[in-house]
Amino acid sequence: MQSANMLLRKIVRSSVIPFAAQHGMKKDLFLLSRTLSLSLYLKQDKSCEPSEKLDLDAWKKVMKSGLHEEVSETVLEPKELSSLAAARDTLEMWRLAGKLVPENISEEQLKTFMECPSKSAKKKYLKYLYLKELYKKNDKRRMEERRERRLEAQDQASNTDETKKSSFMCLWSRTMDKAYNWRAAQSMIFGQPLVFDMSYEKDMSVREVANTVRQLVLSESCNRRSVDPFHIHFCNFKDDSLYHREFIKYYREAWGKLLITVTDQCYTEIFPKDKLIYLTADSPKVMKTFDHDKIYIVGSMVDKSIKTGVSLARAKRLGLETAALPLEKYLLWSTGAKNLTLDQMMHILLTLKDTADWRKALEFVPKRKYCGFVNTPVKELKKTLDLINTLKRGKRQEEEEKQFTKNYHKK
């Protein structure tokens, strides 16, 4: 129907024009068409406006009206001309514009923000601060929820009013700490040494050093809690280095009481060289078994930009033996770099030390990095791979090879 209508209209239009031209009524036609279009426009307008007229610019009035008081306020404010205040203002505007910017920012953070060399560095830093703030907020909220729940539970418990009978006093954490410390002290005398090489400060950014220290704190705590702890050595440790300052932030006064050895000496000065093995993902050698007589060295380094060969270079310079974890051998690797975090290394080494079971130890590799454990031994896998390859090559390839060797001998 519609198409038929259209056709009709077209016919009418096309017939009108020659008709008008014939009679020399150009002016009238012009008028006619104008009124026509006008009426059309009016119609549209009517359909557009529902019932009453809509004041489309009403929002402008609102925005402008609420202003005058505020303007006077801003005038009254003492003009802050310092660059810090200006930076704070821009940050506020960015936040209003919906960018990832933290709500509160300290003076120190503002300074680091201003020292960022590029726009993208600034953006990155702000996003980091924003996420940090978000996590903190969420943690706080969760804590409060938990506290409320606990209070409720206590209320209920007091209502029932049951007295507990137990032969132990409730001093778990303190006694546990004592037991742990006892073990750690023992490991300092009899334990197997494990060296953390703290000479990578200049290879890292400030944030990477902070991450390193965090990982070291985690590994120290899991070592302390283990059945048979390592005797941890922090070698090449310079006093008042960035590492040191970060450690103090975490441990505060406990830093002096830690049951580990901290020294500015190199591991080669403390231990015989032939006993040292430097663990690095870049090593061509793959670790087969955990040796209880050797001293393993782990580089205390977080390299977000994947600086290949830094720790291998260090081991090469000192002429030390190196080794890498047999990740490929046991795991079907999917994504991610082969370098693991320090606390993961610690977990793996502790498990190996206790059980010598690679499977159990490599459970600590993050799950996202691998698809699963290799079931069949690698040797057999290789054999089948070779078989497939020879089948692929086919007989022709073999013949070619034979011919080549023949030709070669002729020459």
Place this chain on the structure above:
Amino acid sequence: VQPPEKPLQSEEWNKLREDFQSPEIFEEVMLNSMIRCNSPIDVAKSLLTYLAKRNGDIAYNMLVKYLALCVQQGQVSEICDVYDIMKVRFKILESGAYTLLIKGLTNSDQWRMALTLLEELKKITIPSRTCYESCIKAASRHQEMKLAFELYNEMLAKDVVPTLGVLQSFFDFSRGRKGAELQKEIFGILLYLRENQVYPHKTFMRSIKLWFESIPGGNWRGRLTKIKDSGQCPVCNHQLEDSNLTEEEYSNLSERIIKDVIHGTDTFRKTSPQEFEAFQTFVENRPPFDIVIDGLNVSHIKPRKMQCENLFDAVNCLAKENARLLVLGRKHMLVNSSNWKREIMKEMQNKADFFFAENISEDDAFLLYATLRSGKHCKFVTRDFLRDHKACLSDSLTRHLFRKWQLIYHINSKKIYFFSIFFQQPAFHYDCVVQTTGDTWHIPYKDVFEEKYSYQVPRKWLCIHQK
């Protein structure tokens, strides 16, 4: 969400909002989709009115979004209104709003206002290149070439890379205009193209051509052409610049490569001092080589063949030309294995010099050193583009030298048939950059649709000469 086609009353907006799954962000989502669908501005206005009535205020990000819609539709008076509101409402604006305002105003009669906005923006940050682009284009559109060039030079001084559009607009808008000053500035742009290895695209090239031909009394003529392999221009018979590095550039490059690539932050990362020294004496004790072969790389050319066979083919092929060969490899090649037959290795060592690095060393660094050390005539064979080594170089100038050198000295090996295994890709004898002799200009350009990789250079040229 589908934005409505007509302005709505507050009640209607309210209803829509309540139907929306998360009412808090309803307005934001709605405005976003309005921008996407390019809805009529009145609809957005009615939404803002509804918002203002409900909250008595409109958030900054909503204003910016509305501004984006206005800019998209070129509603200049609205843009000015929004700017007025923002200016009174907020102490300062952020760069996103400024960028939108500048973009919106430069397309109108109010373009001079955009310049003041640019000044304001400079106070908080370095303006982006699109901001500069809009301002420069607006200035040159209104024949304020001096102002446009001022902005352009300011942009370069701030290390903001100009877009090709900016550069092109200079040629477009100064067409047919006289003036020694103007001509000097435009030649400056061409030199910028030369120094930064920027290749104009086809339409840009056409602008350049038209500009040259329009210079009153200049008698310039432009022709599109392809340069012969010898480096001669078929149109004006002019010989293009030689691609060889100058002595100074060459020694500079080899110095930087030893310093940045081989030693870097730690010599032990790629090799060891002893090994490097051994290699240095090895190279020094022999006459210069003609071709340096990356043994391991070449040995992987045909994956179905034994690796030493591949290498053997390559060495045989290249040795025929009576060239002095150096093959770089690793020690594991010497161990008799299924891929590396001892007899073949021995045979090869009669035809070429071999150097075997430690298995954990990087042989590419040695490849670079040996080639550079042997002199300008020496070439190397590898399929590797050596990007990682180029990245080790500390400044962009040396990186460019490296690239130039690499283009010349890189022989790509490709197989055509089973028998003839290698053919030499003809290295360019001429330098592929914008160049001039005063009365001729040669400008390489690329077709817009032609895909060009960073390692390729365009083959088409614009030849401009004076009659």
